[in-house]
Amino acid sequence: MDYVNLAQKRRFSDEKMQKVPVFASEQMFFDQYCLKPGQWQKVHSHADADKIYVVLEGEALFEIGGEKELLAEGMAVFAPAGVAHGVRNDSDSQLVLLVTMAPKPA
């Protein structure tokens, strides 16, 4: 059985946000994003893939479709295909996001 301990699949870098793959298939990506204070994923979009972020630890400043929201642990947010989205850790603590995207972008 293919299972993982999410806490053991975290990796932070002083350089930039780390994307840590958890599961991947032809249908979807399932990653953890690990952001130290001040790190970010720049605003971008995927023409055909929907993305969902879940805040597992810390506080995330999301920008999706031009709107900004600060979301804490236990919040989930949807970024539909074609809509510009990004996230920033503007807090003093580390941030861990669970991120799923489908279908897997080409």
Place this chain on the structure above:
Amino acid sequence: MDYVNLAQKRRFSDEKMQKVPVFASEQMFFDQYCLKPGQWQKVHSHADADKIYVVLEGEALFEIGGEKELLAEGMAVFAPAGVAHGVRNDSDSQLVLLVTMAPKPA
């Protein structure tokens, strides 16, 4: 922006496991499954869709591809398309699973 507080999207029933939709699109489902002690999702499979479960609260007895594993909070498990999978709450506490499936089954 389309965001939700996962803790507020939980619903338990004495009758059976509750599937609570969080987000849904043409590409994927994203739900919370809420199981009281003794409740279960029967073993089944989807020909074309992959499923990932994350244990958000409690302890889950998974059966995937004929193997059984008891997984606690913070564990994630992959059930590939075509592989029989199910889950049971054999504990004395409530169980909450985050479940994502792609693509959305027809």
